[in-house]
Amino acid sequence: MPSFAAKTGNEAMAEAMRQINPDVVAAYPITPATEIVMIFSQFVADGLVNTEFVPVESEHSAMSACVGASSTGARVMTGTSSQGLALMYEILPIAAALRLPIIMCVVNRALSGPINIHCDHSDTMGGRDFGWIQMFSENAQEAYDNTLQAVKIAEKINLPAMATTDGFIIIHCMEKIEMLDTQDIQSFLGERKAQNSLLDLEKPVSFGGLDLQDYYFEHRKQMADAMDRAGDVILEVGKEFGKKFGREYGYFEEYQMADAEHVIVALGSTCGTTKAVVDDLRSKGEKVGLLKLRVFRPFPAKEIVTALSKAKSIAVLDRSDGLSTQGGQLYTEVCAALFENDKKIPVIDYIYGLGGRDISIDEIKSIYADLKKGNKNKINYLGVRE
């Protein structure tokens, strides 16, 4: 039976890992994701899971051990944040190219430098082009639900997946969440069925061979095709999850979008605050809406364009700055999607909340006000002192 519990985002993800009961977890502590590793280690110590826990000496080794473990056909998980994720960057595309469905709980935290431990999305955005599925969570419930679904999605398409959540804002904040029955989760996930196993002694396979001009390109195209197919798998799993557990998930949530003229597109916890602003402005008769993007990789461009097609103006909120001089990563992708589909809607970018800087209700209101009156400044740094 499902039950309600008060859990922080970190606890919610660790509980999801307990209920998934993976074969191997290899992880290394890093603020603010450490707690996931600590809580899970206690589950191991108390015999609540059958997992082999590998307490590695770095995140690089964590992801390396995950690759080794996953190549045997085992179900494998890890968790990290910021510099830890950056230290894994080298191995992330290898995991994807070996088509290993490793699941990673990522707690979004600003990348150094300067060093900072608080939330922004620069770490996850830095890992956006490595062939990993990426899902963002608004709250602890979604962090829990996304972690569970990530396993099924990844194993269906044989690509690794990140379920991400916002450092401190979600992971240190206690919320009421609905926890599912472990048996139900196990029957929802089933067992991993790997095509090849490194431990298959009858049919020895060489994994990770040297791939030169004559094959590398084809293998990369196969990864691109898999990422393309991942979209349907994400929708399918989100629907099945909804049918079984009552909470359906898609690429995004459309909040008051039916007749919205001025729309914010955002990721993660800020969407919760934005919903409060939308409610407030709607009560005053303003036609505002929110497109809360859940899936960043694969990027559901066509569906986003459809959802935004009736808007008169759009603001994209980026909790990360690519320093490309062209705005944050979400902004450039939304712009590209609209351009490709011949939608000429004004889109402006608000880079906000870097290094955990709070974003307030008033600031979000000011964005909607900008949209209403028109803002010629394409790229804005919300609330920064200059």
Added chain:
Amino acid sequence: MVSIKDLISKPEPLTGGHRACAGCGFPQIVKLILMASKDPVVVVCATGCLEVTTTIFPYTAWNVPFLHNAFENSAATASGVEAAYEALRKKGKIKGNINFVAFGGDGGTYDIGFQSLSGAMERGHNLLYVCYNNEAYMNTGVQRSGATPMGASTSTEPAGKVKPGKQRARKDLTAIMAAHDLPYVAQATAGYHMDLIRKAEKAFATPGPKFMNVLQPCRLGWAYDPKLTMEIARLAVQTCMWPIYEVENGKFKLSMKPKEKKPVTELLKLQGRFKHLFKPGNEKMLEQIQAHIDNKWNDLLAKCGEQ
């Protein structure tokens, strides 16, 4: 102990037809070590000569399961494989013993993979790590590594008008691994194959983390006639530049004490990477190299209780 006769009747874990250089020492090292295992083996390999010459897609020279991940992480990768094996074994999904072997060159072991190796050994995974040590980054064109001996000319610490090759001696990785209090650590070479086989057998018979540092002459980077590979490997032992020994639960034991310790110049003069040392003006460097070898050898004799 397995005999050569037994070995030739066993299936080859690594077939011929791979693209290693003529005279390369590592195919012999890899084959002999893997064939010394009574149980099936699973191999993890770092980026390097061994990986690139044996796995050019769509071909593979490996008849045993093989995984290459990246350069610096064969130990961490193998530790994940071993952890998964334990998990699957406990769940009854896999039966029977498997020996896990991670290979890395000296670059992937002494330098960039040092942390990964140290961590995996400290955690106590049941695996054997083998460094096939050719004393430089041979796959990428003979750049110096932490295993390059003093005086050697490499492409990143070349002999020039003011510098006679590598300025400092290599680090003593075997001793560093012994300091991890592993149940089994050994130094060996391709040149003494029965010693190599015996050490591999011992490693496989020992539960827990094991480390072997195996000297592998590289005809390309060391610049010698390919037919001399085994002779040079043996000379390295006979000059005490590469003593062969083992450390079992902290106890050092010499595997071979040369009857007559040959001068290091006998080994160096066969190799192009040292030829500058024989030019006038570099006599002091040769003396330094000999003095370093003598010191290390005396230390080792003391550790082995031979003095």
